[in-house]
Amino acid sequence: MAKLHLVIGNKxxxxxxxxxxxxxxxxxxxxxxxxxxxxxxxxxxxxxEHSAAGKVPVLHHGKLTVWESLxxxxxxxxxxxxxxxxxxxxxxxxxxxxxxxxMHSGFAALRNACPMNLHRPRKAIALTDAAKADIARIDTLxxxxxxxxxxxxxxxxxxFSNADAMFAPVVTRFDTYDIKVSPESRAYMDxxxxxxxxxxxxxxxxxxxxxxxxxxxx
Numbered sequence: 001m002a003k004l005h006l007v008i009g010n011k012x013x014x015x016x017x018x019x020x021x022x023x024x025x026x027x028x029x030x031x032x033x034x035x036x037x038x039x040x041x042x043x044x045x046x047x048x049e050h051s052a053a054g055k056v057p058v059l060h061h062g063k064l065t066v067w068e069s070l071x072x073x074x075x076x077x078x079x080x081x082x083x084x085x086x087x088x089x090x091x092x093x094x095x096x097x098x099x100x101x102x103m104h105s106g107f108a109a110l111r112n113a114c115p116m117n118l119h120r121p122r123k124a125i126a127l128t129d130a131a132k133a134d135i136a137r138i139d140t141l142x143x144x145x146x147x148x149x150x151x152x153x154x155x156x157x158x159x160f161s162n163a164d165a166m167f168a169p170v171v172t173r174f175d176t177y178d179i180k181v182s183p184e185s186r187a188y189m190d191x192x193x194x195x196x197x198x199x200x201x202x203x204x205x206x207x208x209x210x211x212x213x214x215x216x217x218x
Contacts, residue, residue, distance in 0.1 A: 002062035004031035006072075007047070009038040009056045011205035013215050015116040015169030017057045018201060020072040023165040025197040027083035029076065037210045070104050073162040085165075087157035092149045096163040099141060099156065103166045110134035114173040115215035118205040124178040125218045135179055138170060142185045154191035168192055 006024065008017030024031050036046045036056060050058040051067040059066040059075065066072045077085040086093050109130035127135070145156040145163070152158035156167070171192045174181060181189070192198055 004029065005034070005060040006031050007034045007036060007050045007056055007058040007060070009036060010208055010210055010212070011035065011201055012118050012208050012210075013116055013212050014038065014056060015111075015172075016055075016069045018116075018169050018172075019069045019165045020057050020059060020076070021201060022168050022197060023073055023076055023085060023162055025200070026160045026165070026195065027076070027080060027085060029080055029083065037208075039212050040210070070100065070166070073100070073165060077162060084159060085162045087149060087159070087161050087163075089149075092157050095145060095149060096157050096161055099145060100163045100166040102141070103163075103170065107134040107138065107170070110138075110170070110173065113217075114177045114179075115217060116169050116172055117176060117215050117217070118172060118202050120176050120216075120218075122176060122178050123218060127179075135174075135181070138167075138174075139181045139185050142167075142188050143182055146184055146188060150188075154188070156188065160195075164192060168198065 004024065006020060008014055008021060011017070021033070036043055038056070044054055047056055047058075048054050050060070051065060053067045055067070057069055057072060059072045061075075061079075066075045073085065076083075087096050109128060113125070113127055113131040142156065149157045153160075155161065155164045157163060171189045173179070174185075174189060175193060
């Protein structure tokens with residue numbers, strides 16, 4: 001089988017890149033990576049050499065190119081069914097896919113208010129009512145998933161799944177901006193943040209010297 005090649009943006013800021021990187025790494029699927037620093041003079045040209053969409057992440061697998069985070073996660077689940085990137089059981093899979101796609105399409109207020117920035121010291125900021133509503137919904141969603149499907153492990157559906165990959169950047173946001181959540185959600189956050197996989201990503205992010213001014217809030 002051809003080796004997978006994942007093209008990503010800055011590890012400090014690129015929340016969409018973190019998602020497939022976490023899934024690949026947590027599932028122990030070998031891959032090569034290329035990091036393209038975002039919002040720099042040659043970034044757009046470099047990215048379009050990998051995908052006409054002009055965005056990261058991009059996954060190459062032989063002659064195939066997959067150019068969107070959730071599509072990459074679905075592709076990995078199809079190609080590596082033994083890695084169980086979606087939970088077993090019809091109800092759990094439905095809930096996991098619903099949670100992942102809700103994350104994919106929603107929570108714009110939270111994203112805008114709290115950009116992913118792993119360099120930033122942990123400190124709270126003033127939040128809009130819309131951002132607070134996003135936080136409340138996520139907290140409830142995490143608790144509901146854990147209570148219904150997560151009793152056999154530390155993640156939303158027990159073992160690590162694509163749903164956790166989709167929410168990993170949200171976990172970093174809640175931690176970075178010192179957002180208060182329920183004890184159950186805080187335990188889930190700690191489960192993600194203490195994985196060797198996330199620690200490796202963050203260690204690499206902290207070595208980066210590139211900055212994106214619009215993500216440097218507070």
